[in-house]
Amino acid sequence: MRIVRLALAAAIASAALPAFAEELALMTEARAAATSLPPRLVTALNEEIARSGPEGAIPVCRDMAPKMAKEIVASTGWQLKRVTLKTRNPQRATPDAWERKMLEEFDRRAAAGENPAKLEKGEMVEQANGTRAFRYAKALPTQPLCLNCHGPEDKLTAAVKARLAEHYPQDRATGYSEGQIRGAIVATKPL
Ligand code: HEC
Incomplete structure (x- = not known):
């Protein structure tokens, strides 16, 4: 009996190991793949804000x-x-x-004291069509730079407000303070 149990445990371990x-x-x-985008975006945002002000950098975001994301998709799959x-x-x-579940979990974990810049999670999921995919999410906390366009009303210039109102009449993405989680970047690969 004991030997059977041991053999079974070994079989389970060797099946679990490759997975x-x-x-x-x-x-x-x-x-x-996911972490290669945000630093490139921050560099481009900083450059464009220096050149043409925060309202001029709106097209960067x-x-x-999305253009940078497409390049990463093409090179990484x-x-x-x-x-x-x-x-x-x-x-x-x-x-x-x-994705909603991840965002809610990141907010909970940040509220419980975890560093928002380190929040990530990846797991194998079953998709609606029955195939598997690996999905990964990483939190995007706001830095001072982000508050130019996502901060509280008194941090936004009149020009930024006007440009946002023109392009995004249903904007809900203002009012953030530094370190709050603005969203997440998600990488998915169907297997
Ligand atoms: C110059 C203005 C500007 C700055 C600075 C900026 N954003 Fe944005 N952000 C935007 C705009 C405009 C969009 C909408 C993009 C679109 O149409 O898809 C956006 C969209 C987003 C989205 C996608 C979700 C959504 O609400 O549509 C995330 C996440 C995001 N920004 C995070 C950040 C973070 C984090 C920073 C700082 C590192 C930042 N942004 C800095 C203007 C900005």
Whole structure:
């Protein structure tokens, strides 16, 4: 009996090991794809704000961010999406059920004292069509730079407010303070 149990345990361990190794490899890949976008975006935002003011940098978040995401998708095979619980662009950034769960979990973990810049989670999920996908989410906390366009009303210039009202009449993405979680970047790979 004991031997059977031991043999069974060994069989389970050797079946679990490749699955674990696969998830670890996917997690590393997903993290690399997802974390390559935000620093490039921050550099582009800083440059454009210096050149043409925060209102002039709005197209960086609107047009350049999806373009950079597309390049990363093409070179890595990971789909990238930015999501949030308070959208500026609801067409692009409305979370699906899994993404919503991650965003809510990140807010809870940050409120419980975890560093928002370190919040991430990756897991294997079953998709609606029955196939598997690996999904990874990383929190995007606000830095001082972000408050130019996502901060409280008194931090936004009249020009930024006017430009946002023109492009995003349903904007819900203002009123953030430094360190709050603005959203998450999500990397997904169907397997
Ligand atoms: C110059 C203005 C500007 C700055 C600075 C800025 N953003 Fe944005 N942000 C925007 C605009 C405009 C959009 C809408 C983009 C779109 O149309 O998809 C947006 C969208 C987003 C989204 C997608 C979710 C949504 O609400 O549509 C996230 C996440 C986000 N910004 C995070 C940040 C973070 C984090 C920073 C700081 C590192 C930052 N932004 C700095 C203007 C800005």
